[in-house]
Amino acid sequence: MIQTITQAVIFPGLLYVLVWAVALFWFFRKFMAVLHKRVGPKFNGIAGSYQTLFDFSKLLTKESITPDGVNPYLFSTMPPLALIVAMLPAAFIPWSEGFVVIDTEYGLLALVVLIGIEPFLLFLTGFGSNNKYSFLGGVRILTQSISMETSFFLAALSPALLFGTLNLTTIVESSTWFSFLILFPAFVLYFIALLGLLEQPPFNIPDAEQEIVYGFLTEYSGTNYFLLKLSQFAEFMAVFAGTVTLYLGAYKGLLFNSYFCFFIKMVLVAMIMMTIRASTPRVTLAQMLKFSWKYMVPITLLNLAWILLAKSMFFMGV
Amino acid sequence: MARDGVLMQSIKDILKNFDCEYVQDYKKIWIKAKLNSKDDLLRLSKELKKNGLRSLSTVSPTDFLEENIMEMNYFFEDLATKRNLWLKLDLAREISECKVESLTPLFPSANWHEREAYSMFGVNFLNHPDLRDIIKSEDYSNKAPFRKDFDWDAHEKNTLLNVQTIVDSFKKEQENNEINLDSDSSETILNWGPTHPASGPIRLRVHCDGEDIISIDPDIGYVWRALEHLVTKKDFVGAIVAVERLCFMDNINSMTGYAMAVEEIADVKITPFASWMRVLLGEVARISSHFMGMGMFFMNMGLHTLAMWNMDTREFFLDFLESYSGARIATASVEPGGVRYGLDMEMFVELQKALDKFDDSIDEVDAIFVKNPTMKLRALDVGVLSEQEIHEFGLSGIVARASGVKTDIRIDEPYAAYGEVDLEYITQKGGSAKDRFEMLFRELKQSVKIIKQAKAKIQEGVASGEMNPTKDHMVKVPKKLPKGEAISRVEWARGEVLMHLVTEEKAKTPYRLKLRAPSFNHTMMVNHLLKGKTLSDIPLIFGSLYICQGDLDR
Numbered sequence: 032m033i034q035t036i037t038q039a040v041i042f043p044g045l046l047y048v049l050v051w052a053v054a055l056f057w058f059f060r061k062f063m064a065v066l067h068k069r070v071g072p073k074f075n076g077i078a079g080s081y082q083t084l085f086d087f088s089k090l091l092t093k094e095s096i097t098p099d100g101v102n103p104y105l106f107s108t109m110p111p112l113a114l115i116v117a118m119l120p121a122a123f124i125p126w127s128e129g130f131v132v133i134d135t136e137y138g139l140l141a142l143v144v145l146i147g148i149e150p151f152l153l154f155l156t157g158f159g160s161n162n163k164y165s166f167l168g169g170v171r172i173l174t175q176s177i178s179m180e181t182s183f184f185l186a187a188l189s190p191a192l193l194f195g196t197l198n199l200t201t202i203v204e205s206s207t208w209f210s211f212l213i214l215f216p217a218f219v220l221y222f223i224a225l226l227g228l229l230e231q232p233p234f235n236i237p238d239a240e241q242e243i244v245y246g247f248l249t250e251y252s253g254t255n256y257f258l259l260k261l262s263q264f265a266e267f268m269a270v271f272a273g274t275v276t277l278y279l280g281a282y283k284g285l286l287f288n289s290y291f292c293f294f295i296k297m298v299l300v301a302m303i304m305m306t307i308r309a310s311t312p313r314v315t316l317a318q319m320l321k322f323s324w325k326y327m328v329p330i331t332l333l334n335l336a337w338i339l340l341a342k343s344m345f346f347m348g349v
Numbered sequence: 350m351a352r353d354g355v356l357m358q359s360i361k362d363i364l365k366n367f368d369c370e371y372v373q374d375y376k377k378i379w380i381k382a383k384l385n386s387k388d389d390l391l392r393l394s395k396e397l398k399k400n401g402l403r404s405l406s407t408v409s410p411t412d413f414l415e416e417n418i419m420e421m422n423y424f425f426e427d428l429a430t431k432r433n434l435w436l437k438l439d440l441a442r443e444i445s446e447c448k449v450e451s452l453t454p455l456f457p458s459a460n461w462h463e464r465e466a467y468s469m470f471g472v473n474f475l476n477h478p479d480l481r482d483i484i485k486s487e488d489y490s491n492k493a494p495f496r497k498d499f500d501w502d503a504h505e506k507n508t509l510l511n512v513q514t515i516v517d518s519f520k521k522e523q524e525n526n527e528i529n530l531d532s533d534s535s536e537t538i539l540n541w542g543p544t545h546p547a548s549g550p551i552r553l554r555v556h557c558d559g560e561d562i563i564s565i566d567p568d569i570g571y572v573w574r575a576l577e578h579l580v581t582k583k584d585f586v587g588a589i590v591a592v593e594r595l596c597f598m599d600n601i602n603s604m605t606g607y608a609m610a611v612e613e614i615a616d617v618k619i620t621p622f623a624s625w626m627r628v629l630l631g632e633v634a635r636i637s638s639h640f641m642g643m644g645m646f647f648m649n650m651g652l653h654t655l656a657m658w659n660m661d662t663r664e665f666f667l668d669f670l671e672s673y674s675g676a677r678i679a680t681a682s683v684e685p686g687g688v689r690y691g692l693d694m695e696m697f698v699e700l701q702k703a704l705d706k707f708d709d710s711i712d713e714v715d716a717i718f719v720k721n722p723t724m725k726l727r728a729l730d731v732g733v734l735s736e737q738e739i740h741e742f743g744l745s746g747i748v749a750r751a752s753g754v755k756t757d758i759r760i761d762e763p764y765a766a767y768g769e770v771d772l773e774y775i776t777q778k779g780g781s782a783k784d785r786f787e788m789l790f791r792e793l794k795q796s797v798k799i800i801k802q803a804k805a806k807i808q809e810g811v812a813s814g815e816m817n818p819t820k821d822h823m824v825k826v827p828k829k830l831p832k833g834e835a836i837s838r839v840e841w842a843r844g845e846v847l848m849h850l851v852t853e854e855k856a857k858t859p860y861r862l863k864l865r866a867p868s869f870n871h872t873m874m875v876n877h878l879l880k881g882k883t884l885s886d887i888p889l890i891f892g893s894l895y896i897c898q899g900d901l902d903r
Contacts, residue, residue: 067657163539167560167884232651233723241547241649241888311723312650315885316560318726 038132043121052264057083058298059305066309087257095253098161105159110251110258113152117265120145124272125200127282127290138199142273143187146228149266150176153237156259157247168246171316172230172237178323179227179234185331186224189217189338190277193346203281211278213341216334218278222303224327225270227319229263231304233311234319271297356401356430363396375435378762379836383437390438391450394425398455402427402434404743405456408463409849409863410440410470414497417442419472421449422849422863424836428740428749428756435836440472444493448473451480458743461873462865469495469577484570484902486511487518495578530556536563539884543571547649547888549898553875560883565876573902580862585611585830588859589684592848595866596899597678598638599842601630603900604683606839607862609764610850611685613835615826622810622821623687627765629803630673630682631839632796633666633700636707638842639793640666642895646786647718649892650727655718662710665703672696686826691819694811697804707797719790728783732878732890735780742877743870746844747788747895752780758840766806770799782893789895830856843867843895866900 038044057072057080064071072079097103122132123141135141150172157169191197193213194205211218227234238246251259275281275296284292314322360380364372368385375381384390406424413420419442425434440447451474452459464483466472471493474480482490488511493499504511526538539555542548550571556563576595580588592607593600605627612619640663644656667677673696674680674689682689718724739749749756755774759767775791777784810816832854838847844867851861871894878890 067654068661069657163537170559235651236885239651239885241651242884244546309654310652310717310721312647312652312721312727313885314723314727315883317883317885 038122043124043126043132044118048118048121048261048265048268051268052261053083053087055264055267055301056087058301062302062305063309066306087261090257090260091254093253095251095255098250101161101250102159105155106250107255109152109156109159110255110262113149113156114258114262114265116145116148116152117262117269120269120273121265123199124269124276125203125281126272126293128288130290131200134198134200136196136198139187139191139197139202139277142199142269143184146266146269146273147176147180147184149262150180150228153247153259156251160247160250162250164244165247165249167243168237168249171243172247174316175227175230175234175236175319178320179224179327182220182323182327182331183224183228185328185335186217186221187273187277189214189221189334192335192338193342199276203276203283206278206280206283209345211280213338213345214278216337217331218274220327220331220334221274221278222300224331225274226304226307227323229267229270229304232308233314235313236316236319239313267301268297271300274300357432359400360397360402360432360434363393363400366396367393376762378431379433379435381435381437383439387438387440387449391452391455393436394452394455397425397434401430402432403456403740404428405452405459405462406433406743406845406847407863407865408452408459408466409865410466410472411849411851411861411863412442412470412495412497414442419447419470421466421472423452424847424849424865426743428745428754431761444471444473447471448475450475451477453477456743457741458870458873461869465869469493471496484573486515486570486573488512488514494575501578535559541887547892549896551872551896551898551901553887553891555884555887557884560885562879562882562884562887565879565887567872567875569872569898570902572898576903577862577864580859582858584828584857585826585859586684588862590679590681592862592864593679593681594899595841595846595864595903596638596843596868596897598641598897599631599634600679600681601627601634601683602839602841603846603864604681605631605765606837606841606846606848607850608683608685609837609839610835610848610862611826611830613837614830614833614850614852615685617686617824617826619687619824620816620821621766622807622816622818623823624766625803625807625810625816626688626692626822627683628767628770629800629807630670630680630688631765632799632803633670634680635842636666636793636796636800637663637670639789639796642842643714643718643786643789643793646782646789646889646892647724649888650724655714658710658714662703662706665699665706669696669699669703672699684823687821687823689822691822692807694808694818697808700800700804704797704801711794715790719787724786725783728786728889728893729779729781731882731886732782732785732893733780734874734878738874738877739780742874744844744874745867745870746841747785747792748844748867748871750775751777751784751788753778756845758838758845762838764837764839766803769806770802772799782889785893785895828857832856841867841900843897843900844871846900864900864903866903868894868896868898868901871896872901 061071072082075081097106120142123138125131154169154173157165190202194202230237238248275293279296282288282290282293361372364382367389370383370385372382402425404426406426409422411420419440421438421440423436440449451463453463461483463474463477467474467480468482468485530536536556536558539557541553541555543550543552552568554566554568576591579591589604593604595603640659644659647655670680671677674682734752736752736754739752739754753776755776757774775795777788811818830852832852834851836849838845847865849863850859853860
C-alpha cells in the first residue's frame with residue numbers, strides 16, 4: 032500500500048513528473064537559446080533555473096477563467112484527466128534494472144494505447160471550448176493523431192516482433208548493439224511519428240499559433256492551462272521513455288546500468304527534437320496527411336517485413 | 350525607355366484630343382496635365398490604358414476651401430516603360446455635387462484608393478463596385494475627416510460616445526455574422542486579427558468552410574493616426590516625425606521622399622555629401638527592414654530561429670543609426686535641406702562592425718533558411734502573382750520584382766545620389782511566396798554593396814577635402830515656402846512611396862500631403878491570393894506580401 036502511494040506520488044508519479052517538466056522546460060529554453068544565438072533565462076537562480084519554477088507557480092496561482100457558453104464540466108475535467116492519462120505510461124517503463132511499477136506481459140500494448148488516447152482528450156478540450164479556433168485545433172489534433180498513430184504503432188511493434196514479446200523488461204534485456212542496428216530504421220520511423228504525435232515541428236499543426244492562435248489551448252488560462260501544459264510535458268516523458276526503452280536499451284549503459292543512463296538517453300532524444308524544432312518550418316495539414324499516408328505508413332509496413340526477414344536470418348531459434 | 354521621348358510624346362498625343370487646361374513636362378519621366386471636364390475622365394483613362402499606362406498609383410483629392418474646389422489628382426504609371434502621368438481634375442466641393450466616375454473597373458488598383466478618398470474627403474465615385482468606408486472607424490461614418498472644414502475638436506469632445514459607437518457596431522457585426530450566412534452551409538466567419546499572434550493590427554474577416562477559405566475581407570484602420578492630417582498641423586521640419594512613422598522599420602527613406610518634395614517647392618539643392626548620406630542611411634534602414642521581413646516570413650511558418658539570428662545582426666546596424674542620430678528606430682535624421690546631423694568619421698567604425706558581422710553570418714542564413722527544403726515545400730506554389738497582375742494592381746517593391754517586373758525607383762527615377770550608385774534590377778521569375786522571400790535576401794546583399802559604395806565615396810570625399818562632414822550636411826531651407834506643389838517618389842523598403850505635397854502662399858505648414866504607401870495595394874491582393882486556399886496559407890501569404898500596418902493605415 033505504502034509502496035503504491037509512494038510510486039503514485041513520488042517516483043515515477045506526480046512529483047517526478049513535476050520535477051521533470053520544470054527541468055525539461057528550463058532545458059528546452061536554454062538549449063533553444065543557444066540555437067537562436069541568444070542567452071535565454073539568466074537572472075533567477077543558476078543559469079535562470081528558477082525562472083521556469085516561477086512561471087509554473089505563477090500559472091498555478093492565476094485565475095482560471097471559464098468562458099461563457101461552454102460546458103463547464105467538460106471544460107474543466109479534461110485538463111486533470113489529460114494529465115493523469117499522460118502520467119500513466121510511466122508505470123510500465125522499466126526505469127532501472129529491476130524497477131518497474133507494473134511488470135506485465137502487455138507492457139508495450141499499454142504504452143502505445145495510453146499514448147494514443149491522449150490526443151482524443153485534447154480534442155475534447157477543443158470541442159468543449161466554444162471557440163472557433165479551439166474547435167479547429169481540436170479537429171486538427173484528431174486528424175493528425177489518427178494519421179500519425181498508425182505508423183507510430185507499426186513502428187513500436189518492431190521490437191516486439193523481433194524479440195517475440197510485449198514485455199518491456201524482456202525487450203530491454205534482450206536488446207544488444209546488433210539488435211539496435213536491425214531496429215534502426217524502426218527507430219527513425221518511430222521518431223518521425225513521435226514528432227507528429229507530440230505536435231512538434233514540423234508537425235506542430237494543431238497549435239499553430241500563426242494560423243489558429245493556440246488551437247485547443249486558446250481558451251485555457253491559469254490552473255487549467257498549467258495542467259494541460261504539464262500533461263504535455265508528461266506526454267513528452269512517456270514518449271521519450273518509450274523510445275529509450277524500445278530502441279536504445281533503456282537503463283543499459285556502456286560501463287554501468289542505472290537510471291542515470293536512462294535519463295541521459297532521454298535528454299539526447301529531446302535534443303534531437305529541439306534541433307529539428309529550431310531548423311524546420313511547419314508543414315500544412317494537407318501536406319502532413321499526404322506524408323503520413325503516402326510515405327510513412329507504407330514504409331513502416333516495409334520495415335516490418337525487414338524485421339521479419341532479419342529475425343528469420345539472425346534470430347532463428349532464439 | 351521613356352527618356353527617348355517618342356513614347357512620352359504618345360501620351361501627349363492622346364491628351365491633345367481632350368479638353369485640357371494645360372499639358373506640361375514634369376521632371377524627366379512625368380507629364381502633368383489638367384482636364385477641364387470630369388466627363389472626359391473615363392474616356393481618357395481607356396485611351397491611357399490602351400497606351401500602356403496600366404497602373405493607377407493613387408487617387409488623391411486636395412480640398413481647396415477658399416476656391417470651393419475639390420481637386421482630384423490621378424497618378425498613372427507604366428511600370429514597363431517608366432512613363433507617368435499626373436492628371437488633375439476639379440470637382441465641386443459640395444458633398445452632393447462632389448462625384449466622379451470610378452476608375453476601378455478599368456484599373457483594379459484604384460479600388461481601395463477610391464474608397465479612401467470617399468471615406469476621407471467624401472468624394473463619391475459612380476459605378477464603384479464596393480464603395481464602403483475604409484480605414485476610418487465607425488464614429489466617423491458620414492463624416493469626411495480630411496476636409497478642411499471638418500471640426501476635429503468638436504468630434505473629439507464626445508470621445509466616450511465615439512468609443513461606444515465603435516464597440517456597438519463591432520458587437521452588432523459579430524452577432525449578425527453567422528445569421529447572414531446560408532444556414533444549410535458549414536460556412537463560418539473567422540476573425541483573423543486584430544489581436545491574433547501573427548496578424549498585427551489588422552483584421553481579416555475570413556469566410557471559411559472548415560479549413561478551406563471561401564473569401565477574405567480585410568478590415569483595416571486599427572493603427573490609423575491620420576498622418577496626412579497630422580503633418581498639416583506641424584511646420585515643415587516637424588512634419589518629418591509624422592512622415593517617418595509611416596512604418597518604423599524603414600523610417601529613413603520615407604523622410605527622404607518628404608524632404609525631396611519640400612526641397613523641390615523651396616527650390617533648394619542639397620550637397621553631394623548630404624545626398625550620399627541619404628543613400629547610406631536609407632540602405633541601413635532598408636537592411637533593418639528586410640532583416641525583420643525575412644524573420645517574419647519564417648515566423649509565420651512557426652520557426653523563430655531566423656528572426657533571432659537576423660535580430661542579432663540587425664542590432665549592429667541599429668548601433669550605427671544610434672551613434673549617428675541618438676535613436677535606434679525613429680531616427681528623425683533626414684530633413685528638408687539635407688540630413689539632420691553632421692558625421693563624425695569615427696561612426697564608420699560602428700558601420701564597419703555591422704558590415705563585418707553581416708559578411709560573417711550571411712552564408713549560414715543562405716545555407717539553412719534560403720535553401721530550406723521544407724520552406725520550399727510550403728511556399729513554392731502558393732501566392733503566385735503574374736506579371737499582368739503586378740501591373741493591374743499597381744504593386745511595387747519586392748512583390749513586383751519577385752514576379753519579374755523590372756521596377757525600382759532608385760533606378761527608374763534616381764534620387765539622392767542613386768544616380769551614381771552602381772546597382773541593377775534584382776528580379777525573380779516565379780512570383781510565388783518563396784520568390785518574394787528570396788528577393789528580400791538578395792536585396793539585403795545588394796543594400797550592403799550600396800552601403801560599401803556610399804561609405805567609400807564619403808571617405809574619399811572627406812579625404813580629398815571635397816566634402817566637409819560637419820558642415821555640408823545641411824543647406825538652409827526657408828521657413829516660409831512659396832505656393833506650389835510637388836510629387837516625389839522613393840523606393841521604400843516595402844515598395845514605392847509617392848508623396849504629393851501642396852503648399853499655400855507663405856506657407857509655414859504643408860497644406861496637404863498625400864502619402865501613397867505600398868502596403869495599401871499589397872493588402873488588396875489578400876483576397877485574390879487566398880481564395881480557395883487553406884487556413885495554413887493565410888500567415889504565409891500575408892507575411893510574404895511584406896505588409897506593414899503602419900503604412901497600410903497611415
